[in-house]
Every structure is written in C-alpha cells, then in structure tokens.
Amino acid sequence: MSTLLQDGVAIRPADAADRDRLAALPSAIPFIEYPAIIAVAHGQVAAFLQFRRVADGEIEILQLFTAPGFRRRGIARALLRELLDRHAGISVFLEVRESNAPARQLYESAGFSTTGIRKSYYSNPYEDAIVLSLILC
Ligand SMILES: CC(C)(COP(=O)(O)OP(=O)(O)OC[C@H]1O[C@@H](n2cnc3c(N)ncnc32)[C@H](O)[C@@H]1OP(=O)(O)O)[C@@H](O)C(=O)NCCC(=O)NCCS
Numbered sequence: 001m002s003t004l005l006q007d008g009v010a011i012r013p014a015d016a017a018d019r020d021r022l023a024a025l026p027s028a029i030p031f032i033e034y035p036a037i038i039a040v041a042h043g044q045v046a047a048f049l050q051f052r053r054v055a056d057g058e059i060e061i062l063q064l065f066t067a068p069g070f071r072r073r074g075i076a077r078a079l080l081r082e083l084l085d086r087h088a089g090i091s092v093f094l095e096v097r098e099s100n101a102p103a104r105q106l107y108e109s110a111g112f113s114t115t116g117i118r119k120s121y122y123s124n125p126y127e128d129a130i131v132l133s134l135i136l137c
Contacts, residue, residue: 007073009041011082022045028048034052035052039070039075049061057090062094090136093132094112115131
C-alpha cells in the first residue's frame with residue numbers, strides 16, 4: 001500500500017520489481033540485500049531510504065537519497081515519516097558526514113539528536129561521522 005504525497009509522488013516499500021528502477025538512479029547505489037522505502041514519481045524512483053534491523057527495536061538507516069530534480073519537496077521527510085509509521089516505537093540510528101548540512105538539518109527537524117562522533121569514519125575525503133539517533137520509548 002502506498003502513501004500519496006500532494007504532487008503525485010507515491011511512497012511505498014520497494015519490491016523485487018523495483019530493482020531496475022533503483023539501479024537507474026543517478027548517483028546513489030542501493031544495496032540489493034536491504035529493505036528500502038521508495039518514492040515513485042511518473043514511473044521513476046525519485047528517492048529511497050534504505051535500512052536494516054540491527055536488533056529488536058532498533059533500525060539503522062543505511063542510505064537516504066533524493067534525486068537532484070526532486071529535492072526540497074519534502075520527499076526525504078516523507079520517507080522518514082513512512083519508516084517511523086511502519087515501525088512504530090522503534091529506535092533509529094544513522095551516521096552522517098559532519099559537513100552534510102542538508103541531511104543534518106533534515107534529521108534534526110525530524111527530532112533526531114546527536115549521540116556520538118566517529119572520528120575519520122568516512123574516506124574520500126576523510127571526515128568525522130556524526131551519529132544521530134531517534135530513541136522512542
Ligand atoms: C539530504 C537529502 C536526502 C534531502 O532530501 P530532500 O527530499 O530534498 O529533503 P526534504 O525536501 O524532505 O527536506 C526536509 C528538510 O530537510 C532540510 N533540508 C533539505 N535539504 C536542505 C538543504 N539543501 N539545505 C538546508 N536544509 C535542507 C530542511 O530542513 C528541509 O525542510 P524545509 O524544506 O521545510 O526547509 C538530499 O539532499 C540528498 O539526497 N542528498 C544527498 C545524499 C545525502 O546526503 N543523504 C543523506 C545521507 S545520511
């Protein structure tokens with residue numbers, strides 16, 4: 001079942017039939033083996049959020065990506081909301097590059113808070129990761 005956004009963008013879990021559409025995204029490469037929630041517009045994937053369960057009651061967001069032509073329309077926020085709605089009461093963790101202001105702004109506005117820093121976690125270029133979490137009790 002899909003959630004429909006105002007401008008005709010449908011949000012729903014990805015299935016096997018979406019594999020080619022996901023592969024056609026301009027830059028982010030989804031991991032085949034993990035579940036994803038996607039935003040579909042005019043038959044193409046406009047954005048996806050990929051995650052994994054790390055423990056009972058805990059999810060890690062692996063990737064969140066909106067194709068450049070679809071940014072600033074609330075799609076990433078809607079994907080996050082869908083994840084939280086589909087996994088009520090779960091705690092969510094992720095890492096983000098320290099310099100990634102758009103993503104940090106998005107997560108902070110969604111209620112995430114900083115729980116740690118992983119030094120030089122990223123390469124090309126080397127950069128610290130900010131660990132963010134949304135702990136729901
Ligand atoms: C970060 C990213 C996923 C945001 O996607 P999006 O669909 O454009 O995000 P939304 O439209 O849902 O934005 C929601 C909020 O995030 C914040 N935000 C998003 N893009 C922003 C930007 N360029 N600058 C500042 N804040 C930004 C704002 O608070 C925004 O709310 P507002 O538009 O009401 O001000 C997208 O820019 C992207 O794919 N970036 C490259 C990949 C990436 O960095 N992923 C995150 C890795 S953890």
